[in-house]
Amino acid sequence: MRATVIHGERDVRLEEAPEPQLIADTDAVVRVVAACVCGSDLWPYRGVTPTTEPHRIGHEFVGIVEQVGAAVSTVSPGEFVIAPFYFCDNTCVNCANGVSTSCLNGGWWGAVDRNGNFVDGAQGDRVRVPLADGTLVATPEIPTDDLIPSLLTLADVMGTGHHAAISAGVTAGSTVAVVGDGAVGLCGVLAAKRLGASRIVAMSRNDVRAAIAREFGATDIVAERGDEGVARLKEMFDGIGPDFVLECVGTKESMDQAIRSARPGGMVGYVGVPNGGPELPIRRLFNTNVGVNGGVAPVRGYIEELLPEVLSGAINPGLVFDLEVPLTEIAEAYAAMDERRATKVLVRP
Amino acid sequence: MRATVIHGERDVRLEEAPEPQLIADTDAVVRVVAACVCGSDLWPYRGVTPTTEPHRIGHEFVGIVEQVGAAVSTVSPGEFVIAPFYFCDNTCVNCANGVSTSCLNGGWWGAVDRNGNFVDGAQGDRVRVPLADGTLVATPEIPTDDLIPSLLTLADVMGTGHHAAISAGVTAGSTVAVVGDGAVGLCGVLAAKRLGASRIVAMSRNDVRAAIAREFGATDIVAERGDEGVARLKEMFDGIGPDFVLECVGTKESMDQAIRSARPGGMVGYVGVPNGGPELPIRRLFNTNVGVNGGVAPVRGYIEELLPEVLSGAINPGLVFDLEVPLTEIAEAYAAMDERRATKVLVRP
Structure with a gap:
């Protein structure tokens, strides 16, 4: 599959990467339907925070579940899911306190998890999702295409x-x-x-x-x-x-x-x-x-509250996307954000 | 009358001072029944914040109203009153928002007010109280002596x-x-x-x-x-x-x-x-x-809520006072606090 890798200042590349596999029985594999570039991705892109070695990037995505581990019970293959910009069990004491960004078992996309296993970045074709029951929220049905931008905002910006x-x-x-x-x-x-x-x-x-x-x-x-x-x-x-x-x-x-x-x-x-x-x-x-x-927003806990309003059209936060590019043009997505030609860029694999 | 003046590091003195007079018709003059030394008084006393010139000190007191200006309507001569550690009109937009420490017309004891008139410090015999209607809270009746410490805590620490x-x-x-x-x-x-x-x-x-x-x-x-x-x-x-x-x-x-x-x-x-x-x-x-x-506590707004519990004995915050001295021993009051021989010292003129 393809995945975005940042190599250094203003140098992001779409590269070949291994297909994600289920590792733990709490994992899922999700095919990315839409991802995007975050304002915080611009810090390494601009060299404000240095990139010491090339690494995967991207932390906002929605997609279709392709595989689930044996212990996963809340999402199933074929379902459309929203992933917050981090993964979490949604059950630990910090999650219960509404601070799932401090999940005792959670972690970040494009990094190594607590078990030493690599977790994919979101700006690619597929993502292994640890703690899928806690992390992913499935929509009641497959959403129409016009809803994708607003649903994607529930991963982070909204x-x-x-x-x-x-x-x-x-x-x-x-x-x-x-x-x-x-x-x-x-x-x-x-x-x-x-x-x-x-x-x-x-x-x-x-x-x-x-x-x-x-x-x-x-x-x-x-x-x-x-x-x-x-x-x-x-x-x-x-x-x-x-x-x-x-x-x-x-x-x-x-x-x-x-x-x-x-x-x-x-x-x-x-x-x-x-x-x-x-x-x-x-x-x-x-x-x-x-x-x-x-602080770092525990958006996982807000998805259930905001999702019905997105599905009903009561709110339309997807208006923040003013540019859409295919994944092959991920470098342009970054450049457009960096040069303020776009507010927020949606990327489709 | 007598008033406490800080001259420099570990140098507080009881000195003769002019009797306070009503200046504005919103002023009152209060005879101090009890005052105390605040932990924050120890910063200049210890020289942590420098004293560039001698000035009056003390900002917590309860007392008996002796005189009121023509425009004062909520307190009368002879009433026992609690004064917060600052004065305020209790009506401006900041006071209405519960932040009377940011009163647009307020100020501080032992300093010059917005009209250029000196306001007495609390560690003395009498105090001119600007904006008496907003600043002072009268008790329903003259309290018994055992209630004085807890009432005094409503000026600041409680x-x-x-x-x-x-x-x-x-x-x-x-x-x-x-x-x-x-x-x-x-x-x-x-x-x-x-x-x-x-x-x-x-x-x-x-x-x-x-x-x-x-x-x-x-x-x-x-x-x-x-x-x-x-x-x-x-x-x-x-x-x-x-x-x-x-x-x-x-x-x-x-x-x-x-x-x-x-x-x-x-x-x-x-x-x-x-x-x-x-x-x-x-x-x-x-x-x-x-x-x-x-931040700096807008205690004026809390007095009405806490006062009934003090008067009924439901709370007894006056237990924080573990030393009482006459005003003539104000230097000892500071020294006892400074040397942690006392938690909080009550001073009676």
């Missing part, structure tokens, strides 16, 4: 935007600003809307993304950034800022802006992968009673 | 411990560890108990304080600190740690211990005044989904 809003504690009638107009930030707008926020500001200076934000429920678009962005938000909300700020980027600047934008006593919900910091300014947080909550 | 628990989000049936066995930490134990925590660990290696912690509701005492303290807490709670950790110290070590002790997805509620840092380790927080919430 669940991650939702986690930002949940971590911040967004409530009905509250005010929210979203820092970041990438796919996660846009999904954060949609998540805040679902939770009943009365006013949602998307920070964006990109007309295409701002239009999606509006479609997702943004009531206001603010183009200013940094000090000017903070000042604009303060001005819009009683001079003090919005109740909640969703940080969906992960840079020092974006986190700083988020913390300074929230009103006293407000909360920052963050999901942007911290990219070399920053450490959080405790004295500012202390003086203003602004809290910070979030 | 409300601050409560804020740690509220900020962490302590819920009924949850598990809590408290870092810090000073007056605030002990009150944090009591607050967690009030909120229904099922298991509460006090981190202490001081028998007297551990005994108070037990009386306040601690189910376990852990003497270990740092790495050993973290490991002990993990071991006690399913190998992952307690749901909530209350950080009630403010040092780099205590915050680090708190963050590393909480289970994945847990929350640190912190109220220790950050003493020169630390900045928070965003990558660890991100990976574990441990959140951090809290």
Whole structure:
């Protein structure tokens, strides 16, 4: 089969790889129907985090189950499944606490699992899925093709935007600003809307993304950034800022802006992968009673809640995909994201 | 009248000061019945934060109203009142949001207010109270003397411990560890108990304080600190740690211990005044989904909730006072706290 391998800065290649096999009886093999490129894939792609040796890449996919181990009971060959951006047993104490990203038996796509066995990356033809019962969620029936993009967002970006809003504690009638107009930030707008926020500001200076934000429920678009962005938000909300700020980027600047934008006593919900910091300014947080909550999003636990709304069309997070390419053009998928020609690229094997 | 002035490291003096006068018609003058020394007073006392010029000190007091300005309507001369460790209008948007420490018109004892007028410190005979209607809470009747210590804790330490628990989000049936066995930490134990925590660990290696912690509701005492303290807490709670950790110290070590002790997805509620840092380790927080919430405690807003329980004897936070001295011995009050001969010192003019 084919699989995407990152070799170094701006060097991703589609290569031949061994067909995945069932190893444990809790494994499944899934044929990938759609995968995508994540904003966090751009850190190694841009060389911000170094690639010391070539490795498989990609962590978001939906597909069709082809094989299951003897102990797998919740999914069957032929079913369409959504895989979160990590695998987990969904039963350990951390999973039970809603933090399946800290699963005691879980792990990551494109890496070696706790038993020393390699786990495939998602940007390829097939994936061996450890702990298939815990990891995979099957749809009631094979979805129509138009639903694939939105279903794929449940693997990461929609669940991650939702986690930002949940971590911040967004409530009905509250005010929210979203820092970041990438796919996660846009999904954060949609998540805040679902939770009943009365006013949602998307920070964006990109007309295409701002239009999606509006479609997702943004009531206001603010183009200013940094000090000017903070000042604009303060001005819009009683001079003090919005109740909640969703940080969906992960840079020092974006986190700083988020913390300074929230009103006293407000909360920052963050999901942007911290990219070399920053450490959080405790004295500012202390003086203003602004809290910070979030982290790597336990999206597995959100799939059951969000899936019916995707299937019914109540939400359409798949709008974040504005480019689709075949797997053979995976390098172009990365380049388009890197050069901001695309917000989010869907890849079909 | 007499007032305490800090001149520098380990140099506090009781000096003569002008009698306070009503300046604004929203002012009151209160005769101090009891004041105390705060752990945060020890930072300048120890020279950790430098004292560049002599200034009044003390921010916790209860007393009897002597005079009120023409616009004051909620308190009257002769009433017994509790003053939080700051003053506030209790009506601005931040106060309405429950963050009266960020009151748009508020300020601090022993400093200059927004109108350029000096506000007295609490460790003296009398205090001019700006914004008396918002700041002061009168008791239904003059309390008996045995209630004075617990009432005085509502000015700061009990409300601050409560804020740690509220900020962490302590819920009924949850598990809590408290870092810090000073007056605030002990009150944090009591607050967690009030909120229904099922298991509460006090981190202490001081028998007297551990005994108070037990009386306040601690189910376990852990003497270990740092790495050993973290490991002990993990071991006690399913190998992952307690749901909530209350950080009630403010040092780099205590915050680090708190963050590393909480289970994945847990929350640190912190109220220790950050003493020169630390900045928070965003990558660890991100990976574990441990959140951090809290800050300078808006205790004014908690007085109405806690006061009836103090008056009925349902809670007795005044147990944190283990030394009482007359105001003439204010230097001894500081020394006893500094040398850890006392947990909390009550001072009577």
